[in-house]
Amino acid sequence: MGADNQFYCINKFPKRLFESNNKILINDNAGVGKSTVLKMMFRYAIDESLEIPFYIDMKSLIKGEELISIEDYIIESFPSFKNIPSKDFLHRHLGDGTYLFLFDGADEVPDKVKEPVYREVKRFCTAVSNSKFVIATRDEDIILSAFNEFKSHSINPLKKHEAYALLRKYEFKDVKADELISEIEKDENSGISEFLANPLLTTLLYTAYVYKRKIPLKKSLFFHQIYNSLYENHDATKIGFLTREKKSGLDHLLTHKSEIRL
Numbered sequence: 001m002g003a004d005n006q007f008y009c010i011n012k013f014p015k016r017l018f019e020s021n022n023k024i025l026i027n028d029n030a031g032v033g034k035s036t037v038l039k040m041m042f043r044y045a046i047d048e049s050l051e052i053p054f055y056i057d058m059k060s061l062i063k064g065e066e067l068i069s070i071e072d073y074i075i076e077s078f079p080s081f082k083n084i085p086s087k088d089f090l091h092r093h094l095g096d097g098t099y100l101f102l103f104d105g106a107d108e109v110p111d112k113v114k115e116p117v118y119r120e121v122k123r124f125c126t127a128v129s130n131s132k133f134v135i136a137t138r139d140e141d142i143i144l145s146a147f148n149e150f151k152s153h154s155i156n157p158l159k160k161h162e163a164y165a166l167l168r169k170y171e172f173k174d175v176k177a178d179e180l181i182s183e184i185e186k187d188e189n190s191g192i193s194e195f196l197a198n199p200l201l202t203t204l205l206y207t208a209y210v211y212k213r214k215i216p217l218k219k220s221l222f223f224h225q226i227y228n229s230l231y232e233n234h235d236a237t238k239i240g241f242l243t244r245e246k247k248s249g250l251d252h253l254l255t256h257k258s259e260i261r262l
Helices: 034-047 070-076 086-097 111-127 141-146 160-170 179-186 189-198 198-214 219-233
Strands: 025-027 052-057 097-103 132-137 151-153
Touching: 025 141, 034 052, 034 097, 034 132, 034 219, 052 070, 070 111, 097 111, 097 151, 111 141, 160 179, 160 189, 160 198, 179 189, 179 198, 189 198
Parallel strands: 025 132, 025 151, 052 097, 097 132
Antiparallel strands: none
């Protein structure tokens, strides 16, 4: 992860990341690991006893048609049936600088409530300004402008050896990761390198290959194989494998008009 030619490896709590700004925006494409970075920060903050972390899915601040305050969200999420803190308690203690607030999915907030949700997050950040804040989002102008006081960072794409290491960790069923890697290394499959830069697409490539033992070179074929693989194998992951009755009567994703029977 990096910005302004500065790079940070999130293999422990990244104290150096917050040295110049306690407000961080992780701004990047889908599937690159933004939520994973937030969850690792949460874990390391606890493991190293450096911060008290709160993980907040930003769209969860909308209950029905109403916006709730972050204080109310914390109280409602408190993992206890008794000794639930009051708002006064939160206001007294949240400002002492030992807290880390991780806001995920800023881009997933519905458009009609983006403005009030972002305004609530900014209000809270000002109210407890001694804490640390991280927001994860895809690249949207409305979000970048709403949080322009946050220092923006992106996540570095996977290098090939990192993608291969991920595939070996992900290895499942009767397909060995090295079998897939050998296919990727063939000259005719060089175009697949675009997928290897993205962790999500890398793991989905494994799913596609398990389904057909074939490297899908076009994106349309790639996602077609993914869909059919997940569609057919979903119930195979359940205890006591079953074949669920398909109410639609369809067994596969239809991609050609000739497959449609009226």
